[in-house]
Amino acid sequence: MQAIIEDWRRRIAAAAERGEALQIRGSGSKDFYGGALDGTVLETTAYSGILDYEPTELVLQARAGTPLDDIEQALLERGQMLAFEPPHFGPGATLGGAVACGLSGPRRAAAGSVRDFVLGARILDGRGADLSFGGKVMKNVAGYDVSRLMVGAMGTLGVLLDISLKVLPLPERELTVRLGCDQEDAIRLLNAWAAKPYPISASCHEQETLTLRLSGTAAGVDALSRMIRGVEVENAADYWRALREQRTEFFDGEAPLWRLSVKSTAPSLPLPGRQCIEWNGSLRWVKTDADAALVRDVARKVGGHATLFRGRLPDVPAFHPLPAPLMMLHRRLKETFDPAGILNRGRLVFEF
Amino acid sequence: MMHAPPPSLSPEDRAALVEALEVFLPTECILHELEDVRPYECDGLSAYRQLPGVVVLPRDETEVCRVLTLCKQRGVPVVARGAGTGLSGGALPHPGGVLLSLARFMRILELDPIARIARVQPGVRNLAISEAAARYGLYYAPDPSSQIACSIGGNVAENSGGVHCLKYGLTVHNVMRVRVCTIDGEVLDIGGETLDSPGYDLLAVMCGSEGLLGVVTEVTVKLLPKPEVAKCVLAAFGSIADAGNAVAAVIAAGIIPAGLEMMDKPATAAVEPFVNAGYPLDAAAILLCEADGIAEEVDAEIERIAAIMRDAHATQIRVSRDEAERLRFWSGRKAAFPAVGRISPDYYCMDGTIPRKRLADVLTGISHLEVKYGLRCANVFHAGDGNLHPLILYDANQPGELERCEAFGAEILELCIAAGGTITGEHGVGIEKIDQMCVQFPPDVLQAFHAVKRAFDPSGLLNPGKAVPTLHRCAELGRMHVHGGADKFPELPRF
Ligand SMILES: Cc1cc2nc3c(=O)[nH]c(=O)nc-3n(C[C@H](O)[C@H](O)[C@H](O)COP(=O)(O)OP(=O)(O)OC[C@H]3O[C@@H](n4cnc5c(N)ncnc54)[C@H](O)[C@@H]3O)c2cc1C
Numbered sequence: 001m002q003a004i005i006e007d008w009r010r011r012i013a014a015a016a017e018r019g020e021a022l023q024i025r026g027s028g029s030k031d032f033y034g035g036a037l038d039g040t041v042l043e044t045t046a047y048s049g050i051l052d053y054e055p056t057e058l059v060l061q062a063r064a065g066t067p068l069d070d071i072e073q074a075l076l077e078r079g080q081m082l083a084f085e086p087p088h089f090g091p092g093a094t095l096g097g098a099v100a101c102g103l104s105g106p107r108r109a110a111a112g113s114v115r116d117f118v119l120g121a122r123i124l125d126g127r128g129a130d131l132s133f134g135g136k137v138m139k140n141v142a143g144y145d146v147s148r149l150m151v152g153a154m155g156t157l158g159v160l161l162d163i164s165l166k167v168l169p170l171p172e173r174e175l176t177v178r179l180g181c182d183q184e185d186a187i188r189l190l191n192a193w194a195a196k197p198y199p200i201s202a203s204c205h206e207q208e209t210l211t212l213r214l215s216g217t218a219a220g221v222d223a224l225s226r227m228i229r230g231v232e233v234e235n236a237a238d239y240w241r242a243l244r245e246q247r248t249e250f251f252d253g254e255a256p257l258w259r260l261s262v263k264s265t266a267p268s269l270p271l272p273g274r275q276c277i278e279w280n281g282s283l284r285w286v287k288t289d290a291d292a293a294l295v296r297d298v299a300r301k302v303g304g305h306a307t308l309f310r311g312r313l314p315d316v317p318a319f320h321p322l323p324a325p326l327m328m329l330h331r332r333l334k335e336t337f338d339p340a341g342i343l344n345r346g347r348l349v350f351e352f
Numbered sequence: 353m354m355h356a357p358p359p360s361l362s363p364e365d366r367a368a369l370v371e372a373l374e375v376f377l378p379t380e381c382i383l384h385e386l387e388d389v390r391p392y393e394c395d396g397l398s399a400y401r402q403l404p405g406v407v408v409l410p411r412d413e414t415e416v417c418r419v420l421t422l423c424k425q426r427g428v429p430v431v432a433r434g435a436g437t438g439l440s441g442g443a444l445p446h447p448g449g450v451l452l453s454l455a456r457f458m459r460i461l462e463l464d465p466i467a468r469i470a471r472v473q474p475g476v477r478n479l480a481i482s483e484a485a486a487r488y489g490l491y492y493a494p495d496p497s498s499q500i501a502c503s504i505g506g507n508v509a510e511n512s513g514g515v516h517c518l519k520y521g522l523t524v525h526n527v528m529r530v531r532v533c534t535i536d537g538e539v540l541d542i543g544g545e546t547l548d549s550p551g552y553d554l555l556a557v558m559c560g561s562e563g564l565l566g567v568v569t570e571v572t573v574k575l576l577p578k579p580e581v582a583k584c585v586l587a588a589f590g591s592i593a594d595a596g597n598a599v600a601a602v603i604a605a606g607i608i609p610a611g612l613e614m615m616d617k618p619a620t621a622a623v624e625p626f627v628n629a630g631y632p633l634d635a636a637a638i639l640l641c642e643a644d645g646i647a648e649e650v651d652a653e654i655e656r657i658a659a660i661m662r663d664a665h666a667t668q669i670r671v672s673r674d675e676a677e678r679l680r681f682w683s684g685r686k687a688a689f690p691a692v693g694r695i696s697p698d699y700y701c702m703d704g705t706i707p708r709k710r711l712a713d714v715l716t717g718i719s720h721l722e723v724k725y726g727l728r729c730a731n732v733f734h735a736g737d738g739n740l741h742p743l744i745l746y747d748a749n750q751p752g753e754l755e756r757c758e759a760f761g762a763e764i765l766e767l768c769i770a771a772g773g774t775i776t777g778e779h780g781v782g783i784e785k786i787d788q789m790c791v792q793f794p795p796d797v798l799q800a801f802h803a804v805k806r807a808f809d810p811s812g813l814l815n816p817g818k819a820v821p822t823l824h825r826c827a828e829l830g831r832m833h834v835h836g837g838a839d840k841f842p843e844l845p846r847f
Contacts, residue, residue: 148556169606220649
C-alpha cells in the first residue's frame with residue numbers, strides 16, 4: 001500500500017509541476033455528480049481495505065478505495081452500521097467517494113450526515129504531502145477540523161487516503177408505515193413529529209403518500225406505531241434502499257434532477273415538475289425542466305440552496321453559487337491545499 | 353511552560369487606540385483603566401494571567417466589524433471573549449491588544465419551535481437557550497458542566513461537549529449556522545437553516561477554532577425534543593478495569609446511552625460529603641448510565657443496562673426511581689469540580705481523550721504519576737466517549753507545586769497521545785496545551801493548520817499565540833513529534 005501512496009505522491013507532484021489536472025476516481029459511481037470531469041484519472045480502488053474496526057470503540061478506519069459494500073458487511077456482522085446511510089449509486093462505490101461527495105441517505109435527519117461521523121482523515125494534498133488530521137477518538141479539538149473540511153469538498157483539497165468514522169449500533173427494531181396525505185400535511189406532520197422525542201429514522205413523501213421508518217428499541221417502535229396508525233410496509237428495507245439509490249419510480253425520466261436543501265418548514269415549492277420530500281421536510285427532490293435560475297431563486301427565497309444533482313446543463317454550476325466573501329475564502333483554502341489547482345478541477349465550482 | 357509575554361501597549365499607543373475607538377463607540381464600551389480591565393486578566397485557567405491593552409465591549413455586529421477593521425489597520429491583536437469560563441487560556445488577553453468582549457450580545461433573536469431552531473447572539477448563556485425553549489418541549493443538547501455561565505459563542509469556539517454528547521453530539525453537531533466577522537471587517541454567513549450548505553464545510557472549521565479565525569456574532573442552533581422520560585443507573589465496581597469493561601459491554605450490546613460517566617474513588621470521596629448523592633464510598637469506581645426517550649423504550653433499555661452492569665461484576669446497582677433521585681445521582685457528577693475545589697486549595701483540570709479500551713491502562717499510568725509528582729488526582733469523566741478529566745490537586749501557595757502540577761498534567765497528555773488519543777477532547781488547546789501540540793502533530797500538519805488560519809486571517813491578528821504552536825516554538829522546546837520512532841525532523845522551516 002505504501003507503494004501506491006508513493007506512486008500517487010509522485011504523480012501529484014509531477015502534475016503540480018506541469019499544472020496538469022488530475023481527476024480522482026474510485027469506482028466512478030458518482031461521476032455524474034458535481035461539475036464536469038477534467039484531467040487524467042487517478043484511480044483509488046487499489047488503495048482498499050479496512051484498517052481498524054473495533055465495535056466497542058464505535059470506530060472504523062478504512063482506506064478510501066474500500067468498497068462501501070465491504071464496510072457495511074463488516075459492520076453488519078457486528079450489529080453496527082454507517083448511520084448516515086451513504087448512497088452508493090453504483091456497484092463498487094467507495095468510501096472515499098462517499099466522503100468526498102458528502103452525501104447522506106434517508107437516516108440523515110435523525111442520525112446526522114457523513115461529516116458528523118468523520119473523526120479523522122489522512123490525505124495527500126495538491127503537493128503530494130501526506131497529512132493526517134483528527135484521529136480515532138470520539139472527541140478531539142486539537143487543531144482545526146480539517147477532516148470534516150474534506151467532506152463534500154469533491155476531492156478539490158486532497159486525495160483521501162485513510163478515513164476514520166464513528167459507527168453506530170443497528171437499531172433493535174425497524175418498522176415502516178405508510179399513510180396518505182398531501183404535501184402540505186406531510187410537511188406539517190413531519191415537523192410536528194420531529195418536535196417530539198419519537199424514534200422516526202426516515203421519512204419520504206411522494207404522490208400523496210407519506211412513508212415513515214421507525215427505529216429503536218422494540219418497545220419504543222411499537223408504542224409509536226400504535227400512535228401513528230399507518231399501514232405497515234412489507235420488505236421495507238428494499239424500499240429505503242431503492243429510495244437511497246434513486247431507483248424508485250420518482251427518479252425515472254429525462255428531466256434534470258434538482259436537490260433542494262431547505263428549512264424543514266418551507267411550504268410546498270412553487271416549481272413545475274414532480275417533488276419528493278425527505279428528511280422531515282428539509283430535503284426536496286424536484287424533477288423539472290424549469291430554468292436553473294428559477295429553481296435557485298425558489299430555493300433561495302426559502303433560505304435554502306439548490307444542487308443540480310443529475311443531468312448537467314451547459315453553463316449551470318452544479319452547486320448553488322457562493323456569495324463573494326465566501327468565494328474568496330474558498331479560493332484561499334484551495335490555494336492552501338492545492339496551490340497548483342490540479343485536483344478535481346471544476347468539480348466543485350467553475351472557478352477552480 | 354510559560355514563555356515571556358509579548359510586549360504591552362505603550363501609554364501613547366493605548367491613548368491613540370482609545371481615541372480611535374471613541375470615534376464610533378461610546379466611552380462606556382471602552383475600558384482601559386487598570387481597575388476596569390483587571391477582571392479580564394484571565395479565563396477559567398487562572399494560573400495564566402495577563403492584563404489586556406484595552407477592553408472593548410461592542411453592542412452590535414457593525415461595531416464588531418469596525419473594531420476589527422481598526423485593529424487590522426493598526427496591526428493590533430484581538431482576543432475574543434465570551435463568558436471567560438474556558439479552561440485552556442483561550443481568552444487570555446494579549447498585553448498589546450484588544451480584548452473584545454461579547455458580553456453585550458445577550459439576546460435570543462428568534463426561536464422557531466416548529467422548525468426547532470434558535471437564532472441567538474454569541475453572548476447568550478448555553479443554559480438560557482434551553483430555558484427559552486423549554487416551554488415548547490425543546491432544548492439545546494450540548495450541556496457543558498459550565499452551562500449556567502458559558503456563552504454559546506465560546507461553545508462554538510471550543511466545540512464544547514457535555515454529559516449528553518455521546519448520544520446527541522458536540523457543538524459541531526448541533527450548530528447550523530454562524531455569522532462571523534473577519535479581521536478584514538467582513539461578515540461571513542456560514543451554514544444555514546438547512547441540513548447542509550454548498551461549498552466547503554466551513555462550519556466544521558469554525559467549531560473549535562478558538563477565536564483564531566473570526567469573531568462569531570450570531571449562532572443558529574438546532575433544538576431537540578425533550579425526552580419524555582430519563583432514568584439513570586448507578587453502578588459501583590471493585591476496580592477501574594471492571595468499570596471500563598462495563599462501559600465497553602454497554603456499547604457492545606448496541607446501546608448508546610444518553611450519558612455514561614465514570615468517577616473514581618478519590619472523586620466520589622470528594623463529592624459525597626458535599627452533595628450527599630448516595631454514592632457508595634467503598635467502590636473503586638462508579639458509573640452513571642442514563643437512558644432517555646419515550647417511557648416504553650427507556651424502561652426496556654434501563655433493564656438491559658442493569659443486566660449488563662450485573663454481568664460486568666458491578667458490586668451494587670441502583671436505578672433512579674423518580675426524577676428527584678435521578679437528579680441526585682447526577683448532582684455529584686455535576687458538582688465534582690467545585691467539590692474537589694473544597695478539598696484542595698487548587699486543582700487543575702485536564703482533558704485528554706483516549707480509545708475506551710485503554711481506560712484502565714491510562715488511569716493506572718496516572719496513578720503512577722501521582723506517586724512520581726507527589727500530588728493527588730481525582731478522575732471524573734465522560735467514559736462513554738473516552739474523554740478523561742483528571743483533576744490534579746495542588747496548592748499554588750506551596751513553592752514549586754504549580755510547576756509540579758503542570759509537569760504532571762503535561763505527562764498525562766502525553767500518555768493520552770501514546771494511547772492513540774488526543775490532548776484535548778473539549779476544552780481546547782488555548783495557551784495551556786500549546787506545547788503538547790508539538791508532540792501530537794508533525795510539523796507539516798502544524799503548517800497546514802497555520803495555512804488554514806492564514807486563509808481566514810492573513811494578518812495573524814486574531815488570538816495570536818494560541819491553539820497552534822509555531823514550528824519555531826516546537827523546535828525550541830525540543831519536543832517534536834516523533835513518528836513511528838523515526839528520527840526527529842532534520843530541517844525545520846522557521847517562521
Ligand atoms: C466548572 C467548569 C466546568 C466546565 N465544564 C465543561 C464541560 O463539561 N464541557 C466543555 O466542553 N467545557 C467545559 N468547561 C469549559 C468552558 O466552559 C467551555 O470551553 C466554554 O465553551 C467556554 O465558553 P465561554 O463563553 O466562557 O468562552 P471564553 O472562555 O470566554 O472563551 C473561550 C474561547 O472562545 C473564544 N471566543 C469566545 N467567544 C467568541 C466569539 N464570539 N467568537 C470567536 N471566538 C470566541 C475565546 O477567544 C477563547 O479562545 C468548563 C469550565 C468550567 C469553569
